[in-house]
Amino acid sequence: MKIALVGVGKIALDQHVPSLAASPDWELAATVSRQGRVSGVEAFTDMTEMLTARPDIRVVSLCLPPVPRFAYARAAIAAGRHVMLEKPPGATLSECHALADLARAAGVSLFATWHSREAAMVDAARAWLADKTVHKLHINWREDVRKWHPGQDWCFEPGGMGVFDPGINALSIMTKILPAPVHLVCAKLSFPENRQTPIAAELTFTDGVSAYFNWDHQGPEFWDIEVQTDAGTLTLHEGGARMVINGAEQGAAAGLQGEYPRLYNEMAELVATGGIDMDLSPLRHVADAFMLGERVTVPPFDW
Known part of the structure; x- marks a missing residue:
């Protein structure tokens, strides 16, 4: 299937483009970006122009920051295109x-x-926890914005989410692996x-x-x-890449693909079945x- 990538920034170039290139399901047929380009791929700077000029492109993958994303997604849907949303799926x-x-x-x-x-x-982790009683779960999510979003001021503007840009990754894992849902009761934001x-x-x-993001x-x-249960302690390390149960390292499933190749596999299945997956x-x-x-209020942040 032909797909257009909208927003050609760091995450698009690091993850989306290689995943699409390696997939038998997809052909990256166009990009839309003010500045970014992918070599050998037709480039547009205007979304409406791309949708009009390329009716053969059935699917649009949006890698824009969250605030402008809604308008692009709405335009794509109105043009009858299937839409894939980078996380978070919207600003609200x-x-x-x-x-x-x-x-x-x-x-x-x-x-x-x-x-x-x-x-x-x-x-x-989800399978192991399914029949366990969870006593405690704690998230420790710490990284340097200067490394992962260098100079990207939009992260600190309204709608940019700040530390929740990486923190929502942890929350996405938490909401998948816990046997029962939880809800927030208090928070301290710096x-x-x-x-x-x-x-x-x-x-x-x-x-x-509980969770701590920095x-x-x-x-x-x-x-x-780290999840403490009636059967011992499970810990996911490196963003879910490694799992330790009661001190013993667990092996990954054979033949497992990377995160973004798996997402594009799922998108291909959704398009084939006409499905919608909007877990919020x-x-x-x-x-x-x-x-x-x-x-x-804490001291000022500068790059």
């Missing part, structure tokens, strides 16, 4: 619900992707005095679940989730944090 829950309603009315597929759910050991979104967050959920962390990243539970937790969170 209302936008996401509106897109789902539009997709159903248009009879096209819509996919809110959560790439961290496709990490090597996430499915195995806002640099010169920024509009938080750089750190402490979250407390029901049923012994986007100003120096040194090696920590992307860990990770974004709901983020929205709750902004509604309930205590705001704490």
Whole structure:
């Protein structure tokens, strides 16, 4: 199937383009971006122009920042195209619900992707926890925004989500592996005095679940989730790439693909069946944090 990639930035070039190139299901037929290009692929700077000029492209994958994404997704759906959304699927829950309603009315597929759910050991963790009683779960998610989003001020502008840009990856794993849902009860959000979104967050959920996110962390990243159960402790390391149960390292499933190849496999299946997958539970937790969170001002952040 021919697909257009909209928003040719770091994540598109690092993950989407190689995954599409390696897939037997997809042909990257066009891009839409103000500046970014992919060698050998027809490039547009205007979404409407691409949709008009390339009616043969059935699917659009949106890698834009969350704030402008709704308008692009709505235009694609109105043109009868299937749409794949990079995480988070929108800047607000209302936008996401509106897109789902539009997709159903248009009879096209819509996919809110959560790439961290496709990490090597996430499915195995979910299977192990399915019949366990969870006593505690703690997320420790620390990285350096300067490394992962160098100079990208949109992350700290309204709608950019700040530390929840990486933190939502942890929440996407949490909402997949827990046997029962939880909800937020309180939060502490640390806002640099010169920024509009938080750089750190402490979250407390029901049923012994908690999280700490830090986007100003120096040194090696920590992307860990520890779950204490009636049968011992399970820990996911490296964003779900590794799993340890009661001190023993667990092996990954044979033949497992990477996160983004698995997402594009799922998108191909959704298009084939006309399905919609718009699980918004990770974004709901983020929205709750902004509604309930205590705001704490911390020193300014600069690149």
